[in-house]
Every structure is written in structure tokens, then in C-alpha cells.
Amino acid sequence: MPVAAKSAASEKSTARGPGKDQAGAGAAAISILSREDEIKAYRAMLLIRRFEEKAGQLYGMGLIGGFCHLYIGQEAVVIGMGMAIAEGDQVITAYRDHGHMLASGMDPKGVMAELTGRRSGYSKGKGGSMHMFSTEKNFYGGHGIVGAQVSLGTGIAFANCYRDNGRVCLTYFGDGAANQGQVYESFNMAELWKLPVVYVIENNKYAMGTSVDRSSAQTDFSKRGLSFNIPGERVDGMDVRAVKAAGEKAVAFARAGNGPCILEMMTYRYRGHSMSDPAKYRPKDEVEKVRAEHDPIEMVRTRLIGEKRASEDELKKIDAEVRSIINEAADFASHEPEPDPAELYADVTR
Amino acid sequence: MPIEVLMPALSPTMEKGNLAKWVKNEGDKVKSGDVIAEIETDKATMEVEAVDEGTLGKILVPAGTQDVAVNTPIALILVDGESAKDLSAQPKAKLAPAPKSAPKPQPQPAKAPAPAATIAALPDVAVPEAPSEEVPAGTEMVTMTVREALRDAMAEEMRRDKDVFVIGEEVAEYQGAYKVTQGLLQEFGAKRVVDTPITEHGFAGLGVGAAFAGLKPIVEFMTWNFAMQAIDQIVNSAAKTSYMSGGQVSCSIVFRGPNGPAARVAAQHSQDYSAWFAHIPGLKVIAPYSAADAKGLLKAAIRDPNPVIFLENEILYGKSFPVPKLDDFVLPIGKARIARAGKDVTLVGWSIGMNYALQAAEELAKNGIEAEVIDLRTLRPMDIETVIASVKKTARCVTVSEGWPQSGIGAEIASRIMEEAFDWLDAPIERVTGKDVPMPYAANLEKLALPSVAEVVEAARAVCYR
Numbered sequence: 042m043p044v045a046a047k048s049a050a051s052e053k054s055t056a057r058g059p060g061k062d063q064a065g066a067g068a069a070a071i072s073i074l075s076r077e078d079e080i081k082a083y084r085a086m087l088l089i090r091r092f093e094e095k096a097g098q099l100y101g102m103g104l105i106g107g108f109c110h111l112y113i114g115q116e117a118v119v120i121g122m123g124m125a126i127a128e129g130d131q132v133i134t135a136y137r138d139h140g141h142m143l144a145s146g147m148d149p150k151g152v153m154a155e156l157t158g159r160r161s162g163y164s165k166g167k168g169g170s171m172h173m174f175s176t177e178k179n180f181y182g183g184h185g186i187v188g189a190q191v192s193l194g195t196g197i198a199f200a201n202c203y204r205d206n207g208r209v210c211l212t213y214f215g216d217g218a219a220n221q222g223q224v225y226e227s228f229n230m231a232e233l234w235k236l237p238v239v240y241v242i243e244n245n246k247y248a249m250g251t252s253v254d255r256s257s258a259q260t261d262f263s264k265r266g267l268s269f270n271i272p273g274e275r276v277d278g279m280d281v282r283a284v285k286a287a288g289e290k291a292v293a294f295a296r297a298g299n300g301p302c303i304l305e306m307m308t309y310r311y312r313g314h315s316m317s318d319p320a321k322y323r324p325k326d327e328v329e330k331v332r333a334e335h336d337p338i339e340m341v342r343t344r345l346i347g348e349k350r351a352s353e354d355e356l357k358k359i360d361a362e363v364r365s366i367i368n369e370a371a372d373f374a375s376h377e378p379e380p381d382p383a384e385l386y387a388d389v390t391r
Numbered sequence: 392m393p394i395e396v397l398m399p400a401l402s403p404t405m406e407k408g409n410l411a412k413w414v415k416n417e418g419d420k421v422k423s424g425d426v427i428a429e430i431e432t433d434k435a436t437m438e439v440e441a442v443d444e445g446t447l448g449k450i451l452v453p454a455g456t457q458d459v460a461v462n463t464p465i466a467l468i469l470v471d472g473e474s475a476k477d478l479s480a481q482p483k484a485k486l487a488p489a490p491k492s493a494p495k496p497q498p499q500p501a502k503a504p505a506p507a508a509t510i511a512a513l514p515d516v517a518v519p520e521a522p523s524e525e526v527p528a529g530t531e532m533v534t535m536t537v538r539e540a541l542r543d544a545m546a547e548e549m550r551r552d553k554d555v556f557v558i559g560e561e562v563a564e565y566q567g568a569y570k571v572t573q574g575l576l577q578e579f580g581a582k583r584v585v586d587t588p589i590t591e592h593g594f595a596g597l598g599v600g601a602a603f604a605g606l607k608p609i610v611e612f613m614t615w616n617f618a619m620q621a622i623d624q625i626v627n628s629a630a631k632t633s634y635m636s637g638g639q640v641s642c643s644i645v646f647r648g649p650n651g652p653a654a655r656v657a658a659q660h661s662q663d664y665s666a667w668f669a670h671i672p673g674l675k676v677i678a679p680y681s682a683a684d685a686k687g688l689l690k691a692a693i694r695d696p697n698p699v700i701f702l703e704n705e706i707l708y709g710k711s712f713p714v715p716k717l718d719d720f721v722l723p724i725g726k727a728r729i730a731r732a733g734k735d736v737t738l739v740g741w742s743i744g745m746n747y748a749l750q751a752a753e754e755l756a757k758n759g760i761e762a763e764v765i766d767l768r769t770l771r772p773m774d775i776e777t778v779i780a781s782v783k784k785t786a787r788c789v790t791v792s793e794g795w796p797q798s799g800i801g802a803e804i805a806s807r808i809m810e811e812a813f814d815w816l817d818a819p820i821e822r823v824t825g826k827d828v829p830m831p832y833a834a835n836l837e838k839l840a841l842p843s844v845a846e847v848v849e850a851a852r853a854v855c856y857r
Contacts, residue, residue, distance in 0.1 A: 131604070165637035172635035181603055181640070186627050192593050193628060196600020203556065203582065203606060226593025233588070388638035389672050391696040 072286040076350045078124065082281045083341045084359050085123070086116035089140045090338055091367045092149055093312075096139065096156055100316045104375055105156045108185075109170045112140035114311040117337035118243055119144035121284025122211055122304075125292050129206070133181040133194040134213035136171035137243075137310075141213065145180040147173075149370040159377035166380040167388070188221030190214060191240070195227040198238035198301075209237045209295045217248025219262050225269075228301070232269045235300035239291045240266070242305045243278065249314040250322040263305040271301050278306030279337045309335075393467040393477055394443050398452070399430070400461045401437050403654035404706055408432045410456045410465060415447045421468065428454075428465070433536065433709065434570045445470040448478050525687070525722060532713035540682035540714055541571050541647075541703065544689035545609060547719070549579050552607060555693055558585040558598055559611030559648075568613045569649060569708055595621030595646070599628045599698075602644040607693060612648035615664045615702065622667075629698035630673030645692045647701035650678070651743060651793050652830055652841060654706065661830035663794035665741070668700040669770040669803070675724055676770040678702040680745035682712035684768055687722030695724060702770075704743045727774035729781070733761035736787040736851045739778055739804055741767040744791040744842075747823070751791075751847035760855055770800060775807045782808055786817035787854040791847050796824040821850040 074082065093111040100109050112119075115137075123144040126132075134141045142152050147163065155162025155173050163173045171185040181197060184190040194212025201208040218224060219242055231238050242262045246253050253260050263273030272294075276287040284306065291302045309331045313320040320328075345351040401408065411429040415421055421441040428439040448469040452459055459465065467478055526532075535543075549555045556579075561568045563576040563586040576584040587594040591612065598608040612618040618625065625646060632640050652661035669676045675697055679685040685703070692699040714720075730745065731752050740748035745766050752762040763781050767774065782788050788808055790801035801822035808820055826840045 133600075163637065164635055164639070167637055168635040172632075174632075174636040174640050176639050181600075182632070182636070184628070186623055189596060189623060189628055192596020192624060193600035193603065195593075196597035196602070197604045198600075199597055200601040200604035200606045203601070223592045223596060226588075226590040227597065229588055229590065230593060230597060388634045388636075390675065391633060391638070391641055 071280065071282045072289075074282055074285070078285075079341060079345060080351060080355075080359070082117075082120050082124065082285075083338065083345065083356070084363065085120045085144065086281065086338045086341070087360065087363045088149070088366065089113075089116045089119070089143050091363050092143060092153070092370070093139060095367050095371050096153070097312070097316065099153075099157065099371060099375070105170070106158065107169055108136065109156065109316045110137040110314065111312045111316070112137055112310070114331065114337070115243060115245060115278070115306075115308045116140060117281040117284055118241065118278045118306045118308055119213075121278075121281040122239075122241060122288045124281075124285045125288025126209065126211060127292075129179065129208050130292070131179045131181055131194075131197050131201075131208060131210040132213070133190045133197060133210065134183070135187060135190050135215065135218060136183070136185050137215070138171065138173065138183045142173055142175070142180055142183070145175065145178040147175050147178050147180060149366055150373045153370040153374035154377050157374040157377070158379060159374060160380045160384070161373070161377045165384055165388075167384065188214065188218040188223050191218065191221070191224045192227045194240075195231050195236060195238055195301075198231065198236040198295075199234070201237050202234065207296060209239060209292050211239050211241055211292075213241045213243060215248065216242065216244040216246065216253050216257070216262060217251075219265055220248075220256060224265075228266050228269045228271055231301040232266070232271050235298055237295040237298070238301045239288070239295050240271075240301060240303045241288075242303060243308055244305055245308050245310045247310070247314070247323065250318070250320075252322070261305070263303055266301070266303045271303055273303035273305060275305045275307060278308035279331075279335045279340070281337060281341060393448050393469050393473060394445070395464040396427070396439070396441070396466040396468060398459045398461050398463045398465050399437070399439060401430070401432055401435050403656070404709070405432055405434075405461060407458045407460045410452050410454055410459050411436065412454045413450060414438075415441075417447055417450055419447045421445060421447055430459075433538065439465075441468065443468050443470065445473070448473070448475065523683075523728065525728075526683075526715045526717075526720075531716040533716050534711050535682050535714050536709055536711050537679075537682045537685045537703070538569070538571055538573075538708040540686035540712075541689055542573055542575070544686045545572070545693070546575060546578060548690055548693040549575070549583060552693075554605065555607045555609065556583040556585065557609045557611060558587055558594060560587055560589055560613050562586060562611050567611070569705060571703070571708070572611065591617050591620040592624065596624040596628065598644055598646075599624050599632075599642060602629070602642045602698075603632065603640050607643045607645075609645045609647060609693060612646065614653075614660060614705075615648055615650040616660050616662055618646065618648070618664070625668075625674075625698070625700070626671055630671050633697070634673060641696050642698050643696045645689070645695075645699045645701055647689070647692075648703060649705040649708070650702035651704050652706075652825070652837075655832065655834065655837065656830075657832040658829035663792065663825065665702060665770055665792065665794050666799045666803075668702075669773070669800060671771075674698055674700055674771060676700045676702065677724060677768065678704075678742040678770055679768055680707065680730075680740070680742055680766050682710070683714045683720070684722060684728070684766070686714055687720050688724065688768060690719075690721045691724050694721070699724075702742060707743055707746075722768075725769045725772040725774055727777040728766045728768055729763065729777070730766045731762065731764040733763035733785070735760045735785055736762050736789060736855055737778065737781040737785045738762050738764045738789050738791060738847065738851065739767060739801075740764065740791040741770060741800070743793060747842055747844050747847050748791045750844045751851060754844065754848045755851055758852075758857070760851060760857060762851060767800075773803070773807075775804070775811070778804060779808065779812050782812050783815045786815055787851075788816075789821045789823060789847060789850045789854060791823045791842060793825045793841060796822060796827055799824055818854040818856065821854050823847050823850050 805820040
């Protein structure tokens with residue numbers, strides 16, 4: 042689609058990317074959040090944390106089945122990026138998707154009810170943890186095949202370009218998916234046609250049980266687009282301020298018709314790959330260290346209190362509100378009826 | 392003795408072409424590699440190069456001649472020491488011409504004299520078919536090839552709906568690897584006729600994503616063989632997302648391209664994927680035979696809100712059929728067509744399988760067996776009701792396809808008849824299929840690997856016990 046190329050930057054250098062005006066890879070790119078934004082981020086991240094803890098609990102009780110991949114530890118990525126996009130921008134990701142759904146504004150009740158396989162779930166109980174969608178909230182899944190969402194997200198960006206609607210598609214994938222072939226097929230087309238897509242690589246250091254060092258010849262994923270002239274930036278994915286700052290620049294870059302860019306979010310998952318993973322491939326103190334020193338939620342909390350931008354009481358009130366929303370969602374999801382048997386044959390074709 | 396220059400074939404399936412122009416004139420010196428003429432078909436244009444050195448002695452086929460059969464002598468080249476007077480001498484062909492395509496199948500001799508164009512042996516005259524109820528009486532019919540019908544279907548739908556676009560390898564500037572998208576770039580521009588890199592997995596996924604976002608992509612695979620690179624996106628993303636999203640996300644997309652054995656392209660380019668895709672809930676699968684069905688069903692496929700697999704056939708691209716001249720000719724997906732009425736045996740075909748079935752029906756009629764020939768047209772959803780109704784009348788059934796036997800469409804049809812019309816059967820169902828081997832290259836082996844009209848006739852006689 043050569044005509045789609047707008048005022049594309051013609052320089053071959055990768056230095057044209059967003060954020061490269063900053064010294065270093067994102068380290069300096071931290072914007073100070075307003076009190077309102079910081080509290081909003083705290084609450085939103087906490088909602089994901091509590092939701093995931095509850096999902097883990099319901100899984101243990103046998104109310105959630107199959108695969109269940111928890112997002113605990115990575116909350117700052119989706120919340121920071123969520124603060125960087127505009128109304129109408131789309132989001133697509135793989136199977137560790139509960140956080141992305143909540144960040145997109147989907148109802149925790151509907152998400153939890155899908156996890157428990159009930160008729161009020163977002164997919165009427167037919168998708169489960171890995172396959173949920175909300176066209177209303179511009180959330181396009183929820184995909185269980187590692188890497189498939191990268192081509193799909195590129196296609197959503199193609200549609201944006203085709204319609205010239207000014208929207209940007211955030212296409213999330215992990216360090217594991219980054220080694221799939223179709224990722225590079227997509228990079229090539231996205232840059233060739235200057236598609237408005239931001240590739241957000243959530244590098245949580247492990248593809249299931251295989252560490253980045255054991256799986257990847259190039260472990261700096263922000264450089265994975267270099268041969269396609271796609272600019273990339275490494276971002277502290279545990280710091281919601283850094284994510285938001287890098288996200289805003291990347292989204293603006295893509296929206297302006299400059300084509301795709303890559304944000305590598307350095308993050309960490311506290312839990313195993315899925316509920317059935319005891320995570321014996323990494324030392325326990327590695328997890329503890331991140332938890333103690335670099336927890337995305339605790340960092341915001343400490344800052345808010347330390348800078349006296351919020352009181353303990355105020356934050357406790359938020360904690361209670363979030364807990365109540367999650368308890369209500371869990372209660373709803375545990376008591377909703379299962380899908381009607383007639384649902385078995387519905388929605389196969391339209 | 393002068394050397395004959397023969398009409399060359401641009402492709403294994405070409406039988407004739409036009410001599411567009413002579414680049415050299417009689418009396419001109421030529422050396423090997425010199426372009427001496429240009430020939431063309433509806434698909435492509437090619438320069439004819441001299442292989443021998445000498446003088447162009449005589450032009451046998453003048454420029455502008457249409458429908459020159461492959462291997463016809465088109466010029467004589469005089470070699471060193473020869474002069475015009477040698478032109479009267481009996482020319483010696485440089486190569487033994489390949490035998491003409493056999494219109495009727497016959498057992499292949501153990502040692503074939505030369506490579507033969509086998510499966511391209513389509514009759515020029517369309518086998519008479521039952522009149523269709525889908526076309527209003529008195530409608531003017533125009534003759535066009537399947538290739539043109541497909542192009543017209545896409546063009547009409549693109550005019551009708553700005554969300555429809557074509558994407559794939561060589562669909563735009565090259566005008567289609569098989570010229571199916573000819574002229575679309577010129578009419579609709581590069582935004583809607585999109586050349587991709589060679590990246591099937593990637594552009595199939597991109598197409599599905601665009602469909603999730605509400606566009607209506609027509610994704611062309613240069614051949615379905617290459618779609619194996621993309622089958623995950625077709626099956627896991629396109630086919631399942633409506634269901635997995637509880638009906639929220641639709642995927643209105645057409646994947647199309649030539650399917651099944653072509654001619655002399657061997658195992659990796661000769662495979663019928665009918666059964667592969669017909670297996671998948673969430674997909675619709677169409678495999679038309681005639682140009683009219685190709686047009687009416689492709690238009691329906693583009694409008695359908697579901698992912699549709701549209702299996703074309705390279706051998707059929709150049710075959711002409713009458714097509715109704717209507718402003719908007721759309722056929723229903725999932726309806727079989729009785730192509731020929733009969734009472735003695737039911738022959739079920741689709742795509743190029745119809746070619747064997749209809750010719751076999753002609754043969755059988757000469758022996759007093761009236762075959763009813765059903766063109767399934769759509770493989771999923773399958774119109775088994777039409778087949779069952781026919782079998783209840785004939786009590787006998789033969790399925791015809793080029794695909795492999797195990798777990799094939801023929802096996803599915805046999806199974807469904809067994810389930811729904813067992814008591815009406817007077818004989819076991821026979822399947823005529825491609826042989827259970829990867830497609831060989833050698834002409835004689837290729838012919839053996841494919842089904843034949845003779846096999847269909849034999850199977851029909853067997854189930855009729857005649």
C-alpha cells in the first residue's frame with residue numbers, strides 16, 4: 042500500500058525514533074505525574090493486582106479451569122500505556138491478558154465470569170482466560186497462539202491506515218513471542234506501509250521456563266526492529282511514569298504517520314508462567330528482590346506518601362474500594378449460571 | 392534441411408496462443424538468443440527466442456494469427472549452406488512434438504513416447520448441463536472464462552463496498568500471478584489492490600486483523616500450497632474468533648487462490664486442500680466448477696460475514712462457460728446444483744472433479760446408463776440433502792475428486808449417505824480420487840496419480856452392476 046506512506050521520515054538511521062532525543066534507553070524519560078494521574082495509576086494497578094490474586098484463589102478452589110496466566114508484577118506496563126493512548130485506539134495481546142482487559146476499562150465482573158466459564162462472561166463462557174474481547178472497549182483479545190496477535194494487531198493498524206481514522210493499535214507480545222517468525226513478517230509490512238502500530242514487548246525475562254539468555258541471540262528486544270528501520274526503546278516497565286512517557290511519544294510517532302515503533306518494557310512476573318508452574322527455573326530471591334525493591338504498585342504508594350501527595354487513609358480507602366470491587370466480581374463469577382447448552386452451537390458462524 | 396521453429400507453450404497448461412508479432416523478417420540473420428517473435432495468451436506475453444543460428448527462411452504463421460496450437464511450426468530457419476530452395480525440402484522438427492492432448496482418457500502405455508499434456512485435456516465444447524433455476528428465463532448469457540468471472544466478481548464487489556480490498560503476492564502491478572486480478576489496480580488503485588512481500592503467514596494474519604477491525608479483505612494466495620505457511624491464522628484466528636468471542640468479533644474475509652494439482656509442477660505445488668479446510672467449524676468452503684458459479688459464489692463469499700475459503704483451480708481458469716449477464720448475480724453459499732439429471736447412478740463432484748464426472752456421464756449415456764451429476768459447489772456447509780435426495784432416486788453413488796482418498800470429502804459424503812440413506816442403497820458407494828501418493832513429476836506417473844474419466848465410468852458401472 043505505497044500510497045499509505047504519509048510524511049514518513051526518510052532517514053535510514055534508527056535515531057529517528059521517539060524517545061531517542063533522550064539520553065540512554067528510556068532511563069531519563071520519566072515524566073512527573075499529576076497527583077490525580079498518580080492516584081489513578083495506583084488504583085488501576087491495584088485493581089489488576091487484586092483481581093489476579095483473586096483469580097489465583099478461585100483457580101485453587103477449582104472455579105477456574107484450564108490455563109490461567111497471571112499478570113502480577115507487570116501492572117505498570119498496561120496502565121502506563123493505557124494512559125498514553127486516546128479514545129478509539131485499539132489494544133491486542135496474547136494470553137496473559139487479564140491486565141490488558143481491565144486497563145481497557147472492561148468490567149471485572151464480566152472478565153471474572155469468563156474465567157469461571159459462566160454465561161455472563163465477555164465471551165459467554167466460550168473463550169476463557171485466553172480468549173476474551175470487547176469491541177466496545179476496542180480490546181481485540183486475548184489470543185492463545187504465541188505471536189499470532191502480532192500479525193493481527195498489524196492488520197488492525199492496516200485498517201486504521203486504510204480508513205485514515207487517526208487511530209493507533211497497541212500490539213503487545215512477550216520476549217517469547219519475539220522469536221516467532223511472523224513477528225518479523227509483520228515488522229516488515231508495518232514499516233513498509235508506515236502502519237500506525239506500537240509494538241509493546243513485555244520482557245518479563247522468561248518465555249515459560251526459558252530465560253531470555255537461553256532463548257535469544259539478541260537479548261535487547263528494542264533492537265529487534267533495526268533491520269527494518271523500526272526505532273525501538275528500552276523502558277523501565279516497572280515504573281508507570283516511564284511507561285507513560287515512552288508510550289506517549291511512541292503513540293504520537295505512530296499516529297503522525299511515521300510508521301511503527303517498538304517499546305521494550307523491562308518487567309517481571311512474580312508468579313509462574315501459568316497456575317501449574319512452580320517456577321523452579323529461577324531462584325526465589327530473584328523474585329523477592331524485585332518485589333521488595335521494584336514493585337510497580339509499592340513504588341507509587343511510597344512516592345505518594347513520601348511526597349505527601351496522598352495520606353495513608355486516602356490510599357487505604359482506595360484499597361478497600363478495590364477489594365470490594367474484586368470481591369463482588371468473584372462473588373458474581375461464582376454464582377452466575379453456566380452457559381445454556383444451546384450456546385454450544387451458537388456463534389460458530391454468523 | 393531447414394529447422395522448424397515450433398509454437399512454444401508458456402505454461403504446462405497452455406494449449407494454444409496468439410502470434411502477436413514477428414520481430415525478425417524473412418531473410419534476417421538470427422543467432423541463438425535473438426528474439427524472433429512475440430506470442431501471447433490471455434494470461435501472459437512471451438518472447439520467442441531463436442535456439443539455432445542461421446537465416447529466417449520462411450514465416451509460416453503470420454503475425455496476428457489467433458489460437459495457434461502449441462507445437463505448430465511457425466517458421467523455418469535455414470542453417471549454414473542452405474538457401475531458399477531448401478525450403479521445399481521436408482523440414483525436420485528440432486524436437487519431437489508432444490502428442491496432442493487426448494480428449495478421451497485411455498490407458499497410458501508403459502513407455503510413453505514423450506511428455507504429454509495430460510490433465511489439461513479439457514474439452515473445448517462444454518458438456519451440456521441441466522438448465523439452472525438460479526438464472527431467470529430469458530437472461531442473456533455471455534461466454535467468459537473462469538478467470539474473467541472471478542475478476543468481474545471482485546471488481547463488482549469492490550465498486551459496491553469500499554471496505555473490500557485485495558491483498559496478496561503479485562496481485563497489483565504484475566496483474567496477478569495467474570492474471571485473476573488483471574486490471575484491478577488500474578481501476579481501484581494501490582490502496583485497495585495491495586502487493587505484499589512473500590510473507591504468507593504475515594499477510595494472512597494482517598488480513599484477519601483488518602477483518603476484525605471491520606474491513607472485508609480478499610486475501611489471494613498465489614496457490615493454496617503456500618497457504619500452509621498461514622494455516623494457523625486461518626484456523627486459529629479467522630475461523631474461531633467469532634465463537635471464542637461469544638459472537639462479538641466478526642471476521643468477514645475471503646482467502647482465495649488456485650487449489651489442487653496444476654500440470655507438471657510435482658508434489659509441493661499439486662495438492663487439493665478441500666478436506667483440510669472443510670474439516671474446520673467456523674469456515675465456509677467453496678470450490679466452484681463453472682464460471683457462472685465462480686462469479687456468483689465469489690460475490691456471495693465477499694459479502695458473507697464469515698471467513699470463506701475459496702478454492703479455485705488453475706486448470707479451469709482458462710475454461711469458458713456461459714455466464715448470465717445480470718447486474719448483480721449472487722448465488723447462495725451451501726447449495727449444490729444438479730448439473731445433469733439422471734436416474735441410474737449419482738455422480739458427486741466439485742471443482743475440477745466435475746470435469747471428470749460430466750464427461751463420464753456422457754460416456755455412460757452411450758451405454759444406456761443415465762447418471763445424475765451433482766456439483767456440490769460448497770463443501771462447508773455441505774448440501775448433503777441434495778445428494779441424499781438423488782441417492783434415494785438412483786440407489787447408487789460415486790464421488791469424484793482429485794484429492795487423496797483417506798479422510799477426504801468423498802469419505803465424508805459416503806459416510807453421510809450411509810447414515811441418512813443406508814436403506815436406499817443398492818451398492819456400496821465408490822470413491823474416485825487422486826491416488827494416495829505425493830504428486831509425481833513424470834507425465835505418465837502424473838496421469839496415473841490423477842483420477843480419470845475411465846475410472847469414473849468404471850466405478851459407475853461397478854455400482855450399477857453393469
